[in-house]
Amino acid sequence: MAGILLSHTEKVYITHGVKNEYRSDGRSNIDYRPMELETDVVSHASGSARLRLANTDILVGVKTEIDVPKPDKPGLGKIEFFVDCSANATPEFEGRGGEQLANSISNIMLRAYQSAQAFNLKQLCIFEGKQCWKLYIDILILECGGNLCDAVSLAVKAALFNTRIPFVKAALMDGGNVDLQLSDDPFDSKWLDVGSAPLLVTLCRIGEKCVVDPTAEEESCSLVSLIVGVTGNPKYYNDYEDEEELPAFEAKCSVISMHGPGSVSPQNLRDAINQGIIAAVCLDEALGKTLFRERRDTEQFKRHSYGFLK
Amino acid sequence: MREVFLSNCEKNFVQKTIAEGYRLDGRNYNECRKLNIAFGSEYGSCIVSIGETKVLSQVSCEVVQPKQIRPNEGLLNINVEISPMAAPQFEANRQTDLTVYLNRLLEKCYKDSKCIDLESLCIVVEEKVWSLRVDLKILNHDGNLIECSSIATLASIAHFKRPDVTRSGESIVIHTLADMDPIPTVLYHYPVCVNFAIFKNNILISDPSYIEETVCTSTSEDGTNTGGLLVVGMNQYKEMCLLDLTGAAIYNSNIVHRAIQSAAERCKMVVDLVKKDIMTDDNLRQKRTKINFADIITTDHAQSLCAKDLCIRLKNFTINDIEMEEETDVSKSIDTDDNTALSKYDVVPSLPQTVELKAKKGASTWIDISSESDED
Amino acid sequence: MQDFKLKPMKCELNYLSKSDGSAILSQGDTVVLASVNGPMDIKTVNQSIEKATLEVLFCSKEGKPSVADRYKENIIRHTCETAILGCLYPRTGITLTIQELENYGGLLTCAVNCACLALINSGVGMRHAVAALSCCVDGAGELVLEPTHAQATAARARLHFVFDSREKSLVTGFTEGTFSEGTYEEALARCRAASDLVFAFYRDIVSNYCHVI
Amino acid sequence: MTEVYKHIHPSKYFNDYINQDVRPDGRDFDQQRDVIININGITSADASAIVKCGNTTVVCGIKLELARPKAEEPDIGFLISNVELLPLCSSKFRPGPPSDYAQVISNIVSDIVINSKCVDLKDLCVVTDKLAWVIYCDLVCLDYDGSIVDACIIALITSLKTLSLPTVTYDNETEEVKVDTGVKIPLQVHGLPVATSFGIYHKLPRNIILADPSAYEEEMCGGIGANLIVCWNKGLFCGIQKFGGCNLSTEDEKRTISLAKQRCKLVEQVIETCIKNGEVK
């Protein structure tokens, strides 16, 4: 993707490593690299997050706007993803170079969030058929170090978790217009329910095996990769009194998509999907626990802010 | 845009002559070419020419929804277009840096200076306002485009009249021009952009021609650039609304000073002319005289393409000398002709050094060579 | 014979100094400005090894491009392509730019005539000159040659023809509205006869300039 | 072998055929290609027609919409027709917004429909100044093999003839609109304009008129598109357009007009039978 030039021998080295479940940075095939996550980094946005996964750097901002719902979906809000591949990430993104990549990422995010079981747009409704919230999710790719999709989905979920939307009172006026009343208190707002929002896991097929969280070098060794979007478990994102009473959770696929010029055998595909779901569930648990702990800390003014933009 | 190359000898020659106090067309440093404004049959259309530079401007209006942040203001859009008509190096339907530059300067000068009462363009708050669109077409590019297009913008906006509107309850009625007298646009002040070329960091030249503009912004032979273009936007009250410099940095503050002073004079002159011309035009319209762009066509006067190249400075000759020499083949009717058939070049005092070829149907050709001393 | 009166025509050549050839023409109240540049170097993709590529650009007064403008460009391009001896200038481009100044009916015929004058003025080699004329069928079914603005807008049909100067054969034709076969033939014949007047006007203009040069 | 010859020496190849008084596809100079019409094949459109003139294939689909009429003309509806020349129909066209040529064709087709006055736009108004029908006619070329205007006009008129408008009720008080698709009224189509394209091939001593030229013939006659389009509608012309190509003499012109008239009758028959068959079904 990002102008990585590898010699044939280097490629063989990586491929052989993957075959023996031992990757060049010491991980096994199902390990993620360490990542840093920070939320609430952009003060002007309703919610924001910055994620750094090894060399991949993503900044996500969520903006809210009041809009009119679609005529055929009167009870639902709207969500829109916009990916900007900054030319800082790699010189190839200069001009319109990153457009294709940006389109494919925003497209897969949109598809992943389409199902109500992944993200319920009903919570964005203000007045059925008249007014709703529209979420603009701006994704800025600051640096490319492989595995963009996973990083983007993590950052988006974190940013949405961090998003507050103000309480609005709506009343129907004469002539079919809706009167909106916004509270004067900026803290009079609600959190979005994002527990079930999906995470994407990219499985890169190298040789005959699949690895998660590929580095840029590994990506260039692979002909085909599979992206699996898996819904999250709300348990980790909320403070339930009694966990026993929750309905049994089952991770579901909200999107599957293939990339790259190669093809896979049916058995490979099945294994990869299985592997992807397992990885996503682990990832979701880690993310949920971290975010929830952070929110609790913030509420108790214990939060230490660090990192850039702050 | 195709690239235009300027030869070194051309560049050097221009720089040298200007340093010596001469300009190619014989003007003084602060002398401008002849400014002419011609109005078309519709309100808000005019062709402005400064010398050979010609710009067509047309104002049109339509009813639109206002912007949410300014619900009680109308809109103003300025749109500059440079087609291959202006000069061969331009390509069709392609925006060049020059187009963007001109557009931006004009927007600064007319939108950001708030010279137009946008609130008077409002019909129904938050629902309907007039949107004015100024379309500028560069017809001929012979330097000083910014000044010419700024005068064209000003003249056409000042000349423009929008249809009258009456409100009856919810609905609005837009009257045709025949129905009800149209309403002129309210202008708080009349800003004009004046363009100067700077040579050698201390020579200030008003109304630069195409070649002067090109030379002053290009690097000289020794690789340094000591010239540039300075645009001053100013209204008739000597209030500045725009200052823009392209080219080399100025280390001589005096030059800006001089430019502003000179611009003030020029603005006054231009605004007066615009106002006067609009007045005359209005009077003519009241008398139901037909005004049309066809009026700018002069038929009794033919100019050959090479006339431009014959612009030479003949200081040491007087017209009498030449007439003596050429008496044999010059027709007797020169003097009478000069007085009766006024062609646009005969009345141009700022172009005294042109050598011109003139033909009348049926008459034999004759040559008229005039010089500065003759004009004096 | 009264039908053979055309609208007053006025023309100035070399109106623009930067173009290789230019003309401003008024026919009645309609005024058009045309400029010709070329033959000059163009992009390799647009080059033709057999003849010069003619590019026509029609600019309406109010600036917004429209589908109808492209149609006008197409008509002018086709007309001028037959008139120009393009094979003299292979691998080059000729740009013809037309600017509408005033439109009081008959804009397209005026534009074609103006384009022809500008081409003559530019010195591009030409097979023949072209003359465009229009004619309309009024409410009573009568033919009116070179109608005024009011007549043209009220007319049932408007027919426009372009003829060449050598054989007076039809180069281009375009019509608006509905009309019968008889009307068409009469209109064609009448316009063809009247085209002489336009050519005479061209000759006048050109001879004027011959004296100068 | 012939294919190679055609590629290497396209004009000579063509000339060889013309010298034998036959066209490369075996037709006579005056002969037109067969017309095949299929109506209402596209169920997602409100009316549709697929027309094949030889290889040239055009699909017309009509979509109905409702809108407020223009303030200046409150009692008329809209008829919007556009021609799309897809990149898939010929290698001459590239993806992206319509080329200049596509715009010219759109303009010609739309002019013919307006000039022939075959649809009275006043019929399309539901409530004056409040509601009117918008008929979007999208003409899509699937195979470009010349004489595109002919095929477009046939497709457009045929689909207009099969179009019927649902009934609309408009409540003046609440501004509520109700549409009943159960009851439909056929649209009144007056007249039946038929366009006939000709190519004019330059040849000494006499130019040759080619009726219904194919894409290759059009190219030989001076570039993309037909040279002469004659549109005949119930005894009247509603458009004669000639662009470029060689100049046209008076006799040639007479012949094209008589050919256009003949063609008009033929096409009329085809359309009528097609619609009748459709109704029977």
Next chain:
Amino acid sequence: MPLDYKRFNGPEDSVSYKRFTADYLKSYDELHSELIDETGHRKDGRAMDEARPMYVRGNFVSQAKGSSYIEMRGTKVVCSVFDPREIVHQNEFSTVGLLFCEVKFAPFACKRQRQSHVPDSEEKALSVALRKAVGPTVCCQLFANFQIDIFVYIIESDGSCLAAAITAAGLALANAAVPMFDVVTASSVAIIGDKIFIDPTEDEEHLAMISPDTNTNHGVITMARLNGLMQIADFRQIGSLDIECILKVTDILEQECQKVFPKIQKTLVGYVKNGIMEQKRLSEEGKAREAKLKDKMLEWRSSIVNNSV
């Protein structure tokens, strides 16, 4: 939105009349009950696991190098492929050829709303998916620095558009004699709860995209398969499905793709046969002509000999 200057535009506020019909907004349950009748058959009379009949032909567009047309009742797709051409605006040498795919809907293709002329995100996504699906089968290494254009036009869309587009593109590529590893076919299913709709229509797809309130499965899966090599070229799922369901559907889809395969094969073989026959006929004709010429020549020679004698 900026106005499109290159087309005739209707009024900006126009809306489809279907918005005002009585059955515009139906509840989920209503729509759900309409899909299947009491006997377990679908609206159009098919069984759940029955695909629509498919009409396939090649050589549809005379001007293209290769083309195809596929009709599955309400879904009609045209595809054409052109000669490889040099990549424009490319500075570097690329060792593999490029595929350029464009999928477009006709403005009147969808039942509900008029499609805009400007490519929307769905068209872009379909184009990307198509490129992914046909990419593995084209021998791109054979035409370095060139690109092959594949244009797909959906004249009418009634579900399973992507599957139809991929199958059509596969056929058109083969028809254009582009070197390929294998024939690619595609098929799709819609899942609503425990029901699996093979080759879904627009209504079925639409419903499968909406999530019911209960936490049941719903979604659409499209798979493209290289039948000879038994490889999966593309796999695309959307909705919310559990793993068992996906694995089950994968098997079903493989079988469905396999079912389409012979149809495409037959069509292709037919064209090859015709081509050979045509070639034979031409060469025979040529031989006959030559023989005739030879006779004439002999005649002429003998006449000369006779004369001279």
